[in-house]
Amino acid sequence: MSSPTTPHGADQRRGPFRSGERVQLTDEKGRMNTITLTPGGAFHTHKGFLTHDVLIGQxxxxxxxxxxxxxxxALRPLLSxxxxxMPRGAAVVYPKDAGQIVTMADIFPGARVVEAGVGSGALSISLLRAVGDQGYLHSFERREEFADIARGNVETIFGGPHPAWQISLGDFQDEVVKQEAPGSVDRVVLDMLAPWECLDAVATVLAPGGVWISYVATVTQLSRTAEAIRADGRFTEPDGWESMVRGWHLEGLAVRPDHRMVAHTGFLLTARRLADGVTGLTPKRRASKSEFSAADLKTWAPDDEHWDTEALGERAVSDKRLRRAAKDAASTVQRGAFKNTDQPDSAGGQVTDQ
Known part of the structure; x- marks a missing residue:
């Protein structure tokens, strides 16, 4: 049971292993497996079996x-x-990008944040950790299956519904202006195909000085979003970047870069909301051929009404796979649910169809 001053989910990260917890097992060759502890259960490999009861209480x-x-x-798995x-229906936001989002968007304890879309809940978990129990995260997701998967994953890692979290179904640009008061949001985080379509909605709910950060997969999305922000006039000059992570092999004097690395996963783009009625300053640049034409726009989006998601690098996910992932996420919660009796089940993680 969590005390009133204990951050939600913190108890699940401390003390001896308990029934229902996820535990990461690493053998002498560095191979890792994650299991959920169950009384009487066993972890089987071709090297023999390990009973879960040996771990419970250790x-x-x-x-x-x-x-x-x-x-x-045996160790508890880290967030990464x-x-x-975790069970997933959509590609997750990698830890390296989630860390950049939390830091570069300045997600602070107690912040009011809205995000879209939720996907499998990976970024939602990082945002909830950053805003804390006294903060606010309102997630918007178009597909109910993704919302179910995300809810299961969030409840697994926090041991139950998070008090700062709410999920709503529907299109972000339509729903956020209905459910959030103008100028009431500190940060907006968008992970979607066409963030430029949300300009008016973001400008409406975001407070002056607030940060808008978008995660996009392709150069064309990055370019069009940046140009739309510039043309709108209600935001500061956008900044775009990507991050890459390369591990190093460390063994005695054999110190060298790993052969594999986490390279391009996506681009991040930030801008800040200006005060109403203010015209943003445009950085002075040398004259260049940076203007774009209607033909360029056609290259960006051959048909705005029917986005080719596969052309933008997003793989289609079958309904069968989504149902299986949602079932796996819910099953994980049921096996390892540490319900916080200080918080009613309806405290967070609700799905509302407005």
């Missing part, structure tokens, strides 16, 4: 042996581990 960081003597190091292994 301190985090212990080393245990299976029936044939093979050893495993959980995000990359």
């Amino acid at each position: 301190p985090e960081g212990c080393v245990v042996s299976n029936d044939t003597g093979h050893k495993y190091q 581990d959980f995000v990359l292994s």
Whole structure:
């Protein structure tokens, strides 16, 4: 049970292993497996089996042996581990990008944040950790299946519904202006195909000085969003970037870059809301051939009414796969739910169809 001063979900990160928890097992060759502890359960491999009862009650960081003597190091999965292994229906926002979003958008404790779309809930988890129990995160998702998957994943890592979270179904640009008062939002986070379509909605709900950050997959999306923000006049000059992560092999004097790296996953674009009636300053640049024509716009979006999502790098997800992922996410919650009795089940994570 959490005390009133304990951040939501913190108890699940401390103390000995308990039934229903997810535990990451690493063998002597560095191979990792994540299991959910169940009384009487067992983890089987070709090297033998390890009973879950051996782990329940043990301190985090212990080393245990299976029936044939093979050893495993046991730790709770970090957020980055959980995000990359959780049930999903859509591609997740990678930890490196989620960290950039939280920092570069200045997501602070107590902030009022809106996001769209939710996907599998990876970014929602990072945003909820940043705003805290006294903050506010309103997530908008067009597909109910994605909302179900996200809810299951969020409740798994926090041990139940989060008090600062609300999900609504529908198109962001239509719903956010109905449900959020003008100028009441501190930060807007968009992960969608056409963020430029949301200019008016973002400008309406975002407070002066507030940050708008968009996550897009392709150069054409990045370019069109930036040009739309410039043309609108209610925001500061947009900034765009991407991040890449390269690990290093560390073994004695054999210190070198890893052969594999997490390279391009997406672009991030930020801008800040100006005060009403203010004309933003345009940076002075040398004359260049940077203007675009109607033909260029056609290249950006051959048909604005019918976006080719696969052409923009988004893979289609079958309904069968979505249903399976939602079932897996819900099952994970049921096996490992640590319900916070201080908070009613309806405190957060509700889906409302406005």
